[in-house]
Amino acid sequence: MFEDLPLFPLQASTFAGQVDALYFFLVAMATFFVVLIFGTVIYFTAKYRRRSETERPPPIHIDMRLEILWSIIPLILAMISFGWGASLFVHMSQAPEDALELRAVGRQWMWKLQHPSGAREINQMHIPVGKPIKVILASEDVVHSFYVPAFRIKMDVVPGRYTATWFEANREGEFHLFCTEYCGTQHSGMIGRVVAMKPVDYQRWLTSQAGEEPIAVSGERLFQQLRCESCHQTTSTAQGPALTGLFGRQVKLESGESVLADEAYIRDSILNPHNKIVAGYRPIMPTYQGQISEDALHQIIVYLRTLGRAPEKNPS
Amino acid sequence: MSVIAETTVAARARPPRRHYLNVNYGVRSWLLTVDHKRIALLYLVSVTLFFFLGGAAAVMFRLELLTPQSDLFEAETYNKLFTLHGLVMIFFFLIPAIPAVLGNFLVPLMIGARDLAFPKLNLLSWYVFIIGGIFTLIAAIMGGVDTGWTFYTPYSSTYSNSYVALTVTGAFITGFSSILTGLNFIVTIHKMRAPGMTWLRLPLFIWSHYATSLIMVLGTPVLAISLVLVALERLFQFGIFDPRYGGDPVLFQHLFWFYSHPAVYIMILPAMGVVSEIVPCFSRKRIFGYTFIAFSSLAIAILGFFVWGHHLFVSSQSVYAGLVFSFLSMLVAIPSAIKVFNWTATLYKGSIVYRTPLFYALGFIGLFTIGGLTGIFVATLPIDVHVHDTYFIVAHFHYIMVGGTIMGYLGGLHFWWPKITGKLYPEGWARFSALVIFVGFNLTFFPQFILGYLGMPRRYAAYPDEFQVLNVMSSAGASILGIGYLIPLIYFFWSMRYGPYAGANPWDARGLEWTTASPPPTDNFDYKPRVSQSAYAYEEEQKVG
């Protein structure tokens, strides 16, 4: 009968075991206290039931040691769960540098994914096991949430910005992909399938998806189509700052501050070009808000990242 | 129906000739009353109607969830049903239930006042509540709203095709009834206490209502303005939250949860107050650790405002903020644990009388323990990453709100029913329904913990096949729970007409409210109350006057 009645989720990522260990600690703690409280309440209620009308219970006075004891013990246990949880959470928030980057877009009511090779999927995610994978998430409409229970990961997909999550699958198989932030009528239909496979099988799968060009190539084509290069040339007379070697660098702004040129910055600079003006340039770039899809943004950003990290140059 | 076995001496006495219920008659005398006791009854009738409306919605979508496909209702209808359930239960039942019914009735009685400080404001709060309710109901009748009670942007402000603006207006208006009630309680508790009623002699019910009122007054306005902004964005394309207009959807979540997390404590704190009255009464003993329970209520109210970010652990909030909010959320465990341990210790060496209110109170202690402990799960960051927006959360907050608040509310209603109506309820039926509710509740919600950890997301009209067995268990439990709630409705009506007269103090309880007649006179006391005892002086005789 237990085939129909699952009681525990599959463990299919390196996080799963770690999260479950913490979970079991909490279950053990909770069970202890539930048994303690239920047991004590039932025992007292039975043992001290009123036996005669004239019974006068002895007054019990407040016992400071007791009060302190049962304040401190929960505090210690709560701090253990906090510390344990915090260290695991910080680990789960920092994707390794060498992670394979998949780009996902959520929209009402489907998941669109693109692999670095350019392979595209809808409501499916093929991944190799044994390799850290980072999923960069964008939304075309409302807030969604990217959830793979077998991996114990979840991240909201917030319109207007990038969010990301990462994992390393350690078990082959097919797992659920759910949207867990209520997103409208077909919210419960916004589900998909994660297929974790051996790296060789993944490579084979990728080649079977031939016909798509790599993301960076699409990005480069878009870059030309949108005529970005007419301003963002490498010459010193260019009206816009050069983009070679931009990614990962500190950029000095007109306002005197400097910002890290990460994906969020590049995204913001395309959609809200006037918000952060690079020092030495004028605010003349038009906004691409509403003219560029989330897919296309992903592609352009990947292309800009491939422009490499050129040696530090004075932007003016 | 069997009447309570041992009829007390008081029960053979006669009811007072004049009391607040028969002082005058007619619809006008009720709709224009400024008597806090009558207003409490107006609220009682209203929240009961809303409770069964919200319950009906729950029964319907639990039926839908019997099968994995969305076959009974379309997904759209399902979404409107769970939204209606959440909205009605939270804004129109759980938040007003104990404060506006029991609190309204008892706060002046317990502190020895003739009425609340602002009786007209009290009546106004009921009208505001009803107007807000009417808006929400009109929205529901016209076609409903499908945003979930959380109104997350930009779905609510731009994408939803349902009656969001109307519903938001309803919730906005209702918020003011809560503010007015809280304001009234704060002033009343500060300024209207009878001579000798010092702060440390106050019943713990008053302490918990004071703490609740602070949240109502300091939190509710933030919800109100957030809803105004949603409406402005929806109706006039004011850009605040929608990224298409340059806004940040997560800001709404901050504003919303700044109120809505403390709102959970608006629901649970009054129930804790009820339990603190019932347990000593039926243990015939002073409550253990009075000051600890009293100040833990304030601690919960204040801490409640420091933890809202734990609803945003996976919403792209910064890691730093996540750590801070996780840490602070853990601290809520301490005042909660203090309360549970002190109630349990009160039973020790007591002289325990088995009565329905006590069973509800003990049920509260047990279920609140489970709800509170699973609160530590969801305050722990990586666990919350996994269970956020799954059925684990649904189970957790139902253990607090249904296992906690409704148990407390029903316990309190049984405990003070003799004071409110002057009649006794049928003890046998009451015990039976308490048992049915306890069993039905656990069958409904315990499987949801398992479902949630398995990964079943909440707000799903259809779900993968492997979740079916647990969902069937949950739906079966819900039908038992539904029946459990109908039984008290029937016998309370029965007892109003046929119940034996209760006497002024059927439980031989301490507290000023038991020193006046049942039902009390309009001015509450025929004498000038003076207090010379601490609360719960069960080892002494009650001193009056």
Add this chain to the structure above:
Amino acid sequence: MAEIHGALAHQFDDPEQQVEASTLGMWTFLATEILFFGGLFVAYIVYRLSYPQAFAAASHHLDILLGTVNTGILIGSSLTMVLAVYSAQMGRSRSQILFLAATLALGLAFLGIKGVEYQHKFHEHLVPGAGFQFSDADPRHAAIFFSLYFGMTGMHAFHMVIGAGLLIWMALRAWRGEFSASYYTPVEMVGLYWHFVDVVWIFLFPLLYLIGRH
């Protein structure tokens, strides 16, 4: 003392308790109001820190002269309000009514000037929504500024309108002789409310009008 008949409500023991209860109630209500506006202030701070240039550029489209004049008018109305309470305290009902009327007049003048400003914004297409046009840089975030501008000043104006209604009511009650040197709590409470609305404006003025003017 027929005038103060019914001044002590049945639930209170003595006038002192009643006054203290009213004052505490009013301050509690004002705490509520602070948090009501607080939601707007939080949104304002978050967006101003995110888009400082857009906020400065948008703020330049507000009329600083009208803003300053209006601030002066509102402060003046606070003075007449406090003098109305003072007159009530002294039992001078005629000057009390006059000061209430003056407060009302100044309040209405404030609302009138606000209306003129709104009209200008309307003509300049600076009202958020489909018709919004903004020639300077970063129109999307300038639109947030104007959303907040209309949200905050609109909410403030709404409070002023309620305040005006309360002033009329108080003047009528004073004219009917309901107040005396020993009972004037309602006027005092309306005064507290009116001053609170003034305080909100005292913050709105620099936050909305005075960004990046140098």
Add this chain to the structure above:
Amino acid sequence: MDPHAAAAQRKTYFLVFGALLLLTLVTTGVAFINLGPLNTPVALAIAMTKAALVMIYFMHLRHSTFLARVFAGAGLIWLLHFITFTLSDYLTR
């Protein structure tokens, strides 16, 4: 209230009014001077001074009970807390 104290009271009101008007002109004037990052803090400091004057003198907090002062402060403190904790997210993203 004796006439002497009453006259003093009235005088205070007019003085406070004068101070408020003066501060309004100062805040508008200062806005046109470039103080670098200090413009906003100065504007807020002036606004807080003005608000304090109104609350202490016009709203009679000077003569109010301790409790009324606590509740007057509670709203402000709570708003500051609200702002700080919301920014704890935004400033660390």
